[in-house]
Amino acid sequence: MRIHREGTASLFFLLIALFVIGWFVAYFGPVGIYTLAIIGVILFIFLLQFFRNPARKISNPDENKVFAPADGKIVVIEKTFEPEYFKDERLQVSIFMSPLNVHVNRCSISGNVDYYKYHPGKYLVAWHPKSSSENERTTTVINGENGPVLFRQIAGALARRIVNYLRAGDLVFQGEEMGFIKLGSRMDIFLPLDANVEVSIGQMVKGNLDVIASFK
Numbered sequence: 001m002r003i004h005r006e007g008t009a010s011l012f013f014l015l016i017a018l019f020v021i022g023w024f025v026a027y028f029g030p031v032g033i034y035t036l037a038i039i040g041v042i043l044f045i046f047l048l049q050f051f052r053n054p055a056r057k058i059s060n061p062d063e064n065k066v067f068a069p070a071d072g073k074i075v076v077i078e079k080t081f082e083p084e085y086f087k088d089e090r091l092q093v094s095i096f097m098s099p100l101n102v103h104v105n106r107c108s109i110s111g112n113v114d115y116y117k118y119h120p121g122k123y124l125v126a127w128h129p130k131s132s133s134e135n136e137r138t139t140t141v142i143n144g145e146n147g148p149v150l151f152r153q154i155a156g157a158l159a160r161r162i163v164n165y166l167r168a169g170d171l172v173f174q175g176e177e178m179g180f181i182k183l184g185s186r187m188d189i190f191l192p193l194d195a196n197v198e199v200s201i202g203q204m205v206k207g208n209l210d211v212i213a214s215f216k
Helices: 005-028 033-050
Strands: 065-067 072-082 088-097 104-106 111-119 137-144 147-155 162-164 177-181 185-191 211-214
Touching: 072 185, 088 211, 111 147, 111 162, 137 162, 147 162, 147 177, 185 211
Parallel strands: none
Antiparallel strands: 065 211, 072 088, 088 185, 104 177, 111 137, 137 147, 147 185, 162 177
8 A cells, every 4th residue: 555645744653652652551551552552553544544645547648538636525516606716607526535535636637737826714524615715725727728727625624734736837747646635625626617527416536537527
């Protein structure tokens, strides 16, 4: 299992903490060392799977397709007004990432990064209607062969750190890593109105493997 670099420090400090707590409990604590060991192993395995980074290379890149930028469940497909960058109506597709999903975010299309901005904010649950405008988030616009597409990483009630590796002016390629969000979170994608959405509400998708939309 490949572990994402964002998890290296967390896993290291967890191991140290578990060792120290285990030593203390073994000598002074009322909790059995075996019970503590089981709890520690479960917690460590949970973090290991959370920070997993499966190798997923797009076998047939296609700029007429928009690949899923994240693993998770499709929770929104609707026409909506996008106020930050486009300031007009777009097709919004949203992917909710539970703590059990892979949390690596990937570039759905190739192109130039025309816009990037980080927004501090609240930590409402990721499926809350106002989370896309009030939660901590980043907005990234990639301008590809078929025009610009906006990607918004949104923190959830548990996600307290959004990582985005892109900045305005970067040239990116379909399938490359965009960033990482720790614990539950959401990714919103804003597409042109004439894009063909190829997913449905409730569908589970995987980054770099499933196509969420195509351009006409």
